[in-house]
Amino acid sequence: MRKIIVGSRRSGLALTQSKQFIKKLQAQFPEAEIEIKEIVTKGDRIVDVQLSKVGGKGLFVKEIEEALKNKEIDMAIHSLKDVPSVLPEGFVIACVPEREDMRDAFLSNNKVLFKDLPKDSIVGTSSLRRGAQLLSMRDDITVNWVRGNIDTRIKKMEAGEYDAILLAAAGLKRMGWSDNVVTEYFDPEEFIPAIAQGALGIEVREDDAELIEMLQTVHSVDDATCTTAERTFLKRMDGSCQVPIGGYATLEDGELYLTGLIMSEDGNERYVVKKSHQDPVKLGNLVADEMEKIGAKDIIDMINENNAGK
Ligand SMILES: NCc1[nH]cc(CCC(=O)O)c1CC(=O)O
Secondary structure, three states, X not given: OXXXXXXXXXXXXXXXXXXXXXXXXXXXXXXXXXXXEEEOOHHHHOOOOOHHHHOOOOOOOHHHHHHHHOOOOOEEEEEHHHOOOOXXXXXXXXXXXXXXXXXXXXXXXXXXXXXXXXXXXXXXXXXXXXXXXXXXXXXXXXXXXXXXXXXXXXXXXXXXXXXXXXXXXXXXHHHOOHHHHOOEEOOOOOOOOOOOOOOEXXXXXXXXXXXXXXXXXXXXXXXXXXXXHHHHHHHHHOOOOOOOEEEEEEXXXXXXXXXXXXXXXXXXXXXXXXXXXXXXXXXXXXXXXXXXXXXXXXXXXXXXXXXXXX
């Protein structure tokens, strides 16, 4: 069997989740030789500006896809929420392994609950979606942007730069830090997660039949179905990463549901649509259709027009 070279970002979280995934794959194929190649992406290098202002889309992915194309690597392990909804020609997400916790986690100094945060508290996030939802729940707090790897963000909070921060539960759980640092988890029905949050996407060249077959052994059909519905909705709505957008799908007693969210950046406008359909692509499109019908797409078009003028 050939040697498999796996591309991963160099951050602590990326390497940890890559190693965890490789361990799963290795258990299925004890003979396989699997090696990690670390890749520094633009998203890792630019740490001093808000990501949505430098084009957001695909910043953590592009260099890794180039390495995949050049056959420097055979497989890329991504956080699926960082992967643009349309892949470049020649690549496929061949595997979505079992999803981690999709929720957002709230972290605060002295473990003060979100509802008990004093007026004028400063909450750090780098996500438009999190910022808009925070402001719609509490218009008496300030949302400030924070960047850096998750450990950097936690340190900044502990140093007093922020009273609280929001992070994906999945990253904290994978690192084994959640029990120590999380104050509370937000209910996805009330605080809607990012599209594909908590899921990994394993990307390969579409003609690599051998790897695609191997990856089937660690693929979660249910989680792939849910993230397909979510990513179909994302693809229809935006893709530019400059819009507060969220969504999550669930399978309940065999029924597939998708909840989609579009907001204005200030949190004042909030559109939520929930629908059910057995086909994930149809479901993503149904929720998108309804969003267009109720006017949510106008927010997106306005944000995109404003950005085009800058
Ligand atoms: N945008 C950065 C990013 N990409 C994936 C995760 C966490 C893990 C995941 O959602 O799979 C994070 C950090 C965060 O949002 O806290």
